[in-house]
Amino acid sequence: MQESSLFLNRQEFGSPENKGNLLGVAEAKAILDDWVKNERLKIHMKQVAHLMKAYAILQGYEEQAVQKWYLAGLLHDADWDQWPDQHCRKIIEELESKNIDPEIIRAIASHGPRYFGVEPVTLMDKMLYAFDELSGFVHAYSLMRPEGYAGMEVKGVKKRLKDKTFAAQVSREDIQDASERAGISVDELILFVISNQANADLS
Numbered sequence: 454m455q456e457s458s459l460f461l462n463r464q465e466f467g468s469p470e471n472k473g474n475l476l477g478v479a480e481a482k483a484i485l486d487d488w489v490k491n492e493r494l495k496i497h498m499k500q501v502a503h504l505m506k507a508y509a510i511l512q513g514y515e516e517q518a519v520q521k522w523y524l525a526g527l528l529h530d531a532d533w534d535q536w537p538d539q540h541c542r543k544i545i546e547e548l549e550s551k552n553i554d555p556e557i558i559r560a561i562a563s564h565g566p567r568y569f570g571v572e573p574v575t576l577m578d579k580m581l582y583a584f585d586e587l588s589g590f591v592h593a594y595s596l597m598r599p600e601g602y603a604g605m606e607v608k609g610v611k612k613r614l615k616d617k618t619f620a621a622q623v624s625r626e627d628i629q630d631a632s633e634r635a636g637i638s639v640d641e642l643i644l645f646v647i648s649n650q651a652n653a654d655l656s
């Protein structure tokens with residue numbers, strides 16, 4: 454598949470008048486149950502959702518903003534399992550048809566600038582992009598450690614990042630790019646993922 458085949462060819466998502474319209478958690482999880490048969494992919498989205506929520510709480514955001522960050526993480530790959538050739542487009546259209554808050558849709562649309570041709574602009578956009586690849590990478594590392602997440606250190610993750618054969622599908626280039634765009638070092642991002650991901654609610 455050519456990278457550009459997923460280009461969305463637009464920069465506006467959702468409608469400003471839908472600001473504040475959020476999906477309930479049960480409704481969002483129902484989309485996942487309906488669309489995603491791959492359990493590992495579901496875990497990935499729940500882990501990213503958890504990181505987004507934890508980061509938003511750390512910023513001191515109020516409840517509705519925290520919920521937006523959570524939902525963007527929870528739904529960002531919802532269409533990947535069944536419609537990989539329409540990845541991003543399908544979930545965006547679904548959320549637009551449900552009149553969901555444009556900030557959530559925009560964050561999802563910009564979670565892979567190389568693939569979708571949408572630049573991450575807001576902090577929520579940038580953090581979704583940053584957590585996406587790193588979350589999966591750190592999880593893969595936890596699965597090969599007998600202790601899982603316990604005692605995991607940044608330097609251990611960085612060593613694996615240098616080993617190009619480990620979790621080879623994870624783009625090191627995207628991790629670097631996302632870190633630069635967010636203005637947060639890769640070390641700091643890894644530390645945040647290590648410190649928070651083990652507590653993700655996977656139900």
Ligand SMILES: [Fe+2]
Nearest residue numbers: 529530564565
């Ligand atoms: Fe994705």
Ligand SMILES: [Fe+2]
Nearest residue numbers: 497529530585
């Ligand atoms: Fe993802």
